[in-house]
Amino acid sequence: MAKTCEFFFDYASPYSYLASEQVEALAKRTGADIRWRPFLLGGVYKATGNVPPISNSSKAAYLFKDLVDWARHLGLPELRLPENFPSNSLRANRLGMVAAEQGRIVPFSQAVFRAAFTEGKDITDPAALAELARAAGLEPEKALARSETQEIKDALRRNTDEAVARGAFGAPTFFVGDEMFFGNDRLMFVERVLSTP
Amino acid sequence: MAKTCEFFFDYASPYSYLASEQVEALAKRTGADIRWRPFLLGGVYKATGNVPPISNSSKAAYLFKDLVDWARHLGLPELRLPENFPSNSLRANRLGMVAAEQGRIVPFSQAVFRAAFTEGKDITDPAALAELARAAGLEPEKALARSETQEIKDALRRNTDEAVARGAFGAPTFFVGDEMFFGNDRLMFVERVLSTP
Numbered sequence: 001m002a003k004t005c006e007f008f009f010d011y012a013s014p015y016s017y018l019a020s021e022q023v024e025a026l027a028k029r030t031g032a033d034i035r036w037r038p039f040l041l042g043g044v045y046k047a048t049g050n051v052p053p054i055s056n057s058s059k060a061a062y063l064f065k066d067l068v069d070w071a072r073h074l075g076l077p078e079l080r081l082p083e084n085f086p087s088n089s090l091r092a093n094r095l096g097m098v099a100a101e102q103g104r105i106v107p108f109s110q111a112v113f114r115a116a117f118t119e120g121k122d123i124t125d126p127a128a129l130a131e132l133a134r135a136a137g138l139e140p141e142k143a144l145a146r147s148e149t150q151e152i153k154d155a156l157r158r159n160t161d162e163a164v165a166r167g168a169f170g171a172p173t174f175f176v177g178d179e180m181f182f183g184n185d186r187l188m189f190v191e192r193v194l195s196t197p
Numbered sequence: 198m199a200k201t202c203e204f205f206f207d208y209a210s211p212y213s214y215l216a217s218e219q220v221e222a223l224a225k226r227t228g229a230d231i232r233w234r235p236f237l238l239g240g241v242y243k244a245t246g247n248v249p250p251i252s253n254s255s256k257a258a259y260l261f262k263d264l265v266d267w268a269r270h271l272g273l274p275e276l277r278l279p280e281n282f283p284s285n286s287l288r289a290n291r292l293g294m295v296a297a298e299q300g301r302i303v304p305f306s307q308a309v310f311r312a313a314f315t316e317g318k319d320i321t322d323p324a325a326l327a328e329l330a331r332a333a334g335l336e337p338e339k340a341l342a343r344s345e346t347q348e349i350k351d352a353l354r355r356n357t358d359e360a361v362a363r364g365a366f367g368a369p370t371f372f373v374g375d376e377m378f379f380g381n382d383r384l385m386f387v388e389r390v391l392s393t394p
Binding site: 069 | 245246247253254255256258259262263266270361364365366377378379382383385386389
C-alpha cells in the first residue's frame with residue numbers, strides 16, 4: 001500500500017515554498033501520496049513558544065541569503081520576498097483549505113507560493129488571491145466566500161492544533177505516520193522513510 | 198590557489214560533531230583547506246540573543262531524533278548524547294585552541310567529538326580530556342596547563358567575538374571569505390562555493 005506523507009505548511013513561509021517545489025517529485029519517486037495541509041504558523045509559534053527566525057536580528061540577516069542559496073540549489077527561479085514579508089497569510093491559508101476540499105490544493109498552493117516567492121506579490125490582497133484561485137481552477141468568488149465560513153476557519157484551526165499536538169514547532173513539518181520531520185532541509189529523511197517497504 | 202573554509206565549532210554542539218565528520222572529506226573533494234576554529238557557543242548565544250534549540254520544549258523533543266537521523270544518513274555510529282548534555286565545553290574548547298597551535302586540531306577534535314557523541318563520555322572531565330589529548334598526539338599535562346593560560350582564554354574569546362562580528366548566531370558556522378553558512382545541513386552550499394573557481 002502506498003505510504004502517505006502529510007505536509008503541513010503556511011503560505012507565509014518561504015521554507016514551505018521550497019518544500020512545495022519538491023514534494024510532488026518526491027511523491028513520484030517513492031509512490032507515496034502527499035497530503036497538503038495548510039496550518040497557521042503564527043498559531044504554532046504561539047502554542048509552542050517557538051519564535052520565527054526573523055525575530056532574531058542575526059538570524060534575520062542570514063535568512064534571505066540562505067533562501068537564495070536554496071532556490072539556486074533546487075534550480076528554482078531567483079527567490080524574492082513580498083514587500084510585506086512576513087505576510088499575514090490567514091486569508092490565503094483559509095482559501096487553501098477550500099482548495100483542498102475541492103481537490104485543487106496542489107495547483108492553488110503552487111500558484112500562491114510562486115506568486116509570493118518568485119514574483120514578490122502581495123498574497124494578503126483578496127483580488128490577487130482571487131486571480132490565483134481562478135488560475136488553479138476554482139471559482140474565485142465562491143471560494144473566497146466559502147473561505148470566510150466558520151467551518152473553514154475551524155478546520156484550519158484544527159489542522160494547526162493537531163500539528164502542534166503531534167509535535168510541530170515550525171514550518172514546513174512532515175509526518176509519515178507518527179514520525180515527524182521538520183524543515184525543507186530534511187526531505188531526504190522523509191524520502192528514506194517513504195522508500196522503505 | 199586553494200580556497201579556505203573556516204569552520205567555527207564548539208565541542209558541546211552535536212551538529213558541530215556532524216560537521217566535523219564531513220569537512221575533511223569535503224576538503225579532499227574540493228582541494229580546499231579547512232581551518233578548524235573552536236569558539237564558545239554560549240558566548241555566541243549571549244551576544245546575539247539567539248537561543249539553543251533545547252531551550253524550547255517542542256524543539257528539544259525533536260532534537261535527538263533529528264541527530265539520530267543525521268548520524269544514520271552520514272553512515273556514522275549510532276549517536277549518543279553525554280549524560281550532562283549540553284556539556285560545559287569551556288575546558289575542551291580551550292584545549293582545542295592548544296591543539297590548534299600544535300597542529301593537532303583535527304585528531305584532537307575528532308577524538309573529543311566521538312567520545313561525546315558516540316560514547317556519551319563526559320568531556321568536562323580533565324582526566325578524560327587528558328586521555329583524548331594524549332591519543333591526539335599532545336602531551337596532556339603540558340597541554341592542560343597551557344589551556345588555562347590567559348593567552349589561550351583570550352584567543353578563544355577572540356574567536357567567539359570575531360565569529361559574532363562576522364554574523365554567526367549558532368554552531369557550526371562556516372565562512373568562505375566573507376560568505377557565511379550556518380549549519381551542518383548547509384555543507385552542500387559550502388562545497389559549491391569551494392568548487393567554484
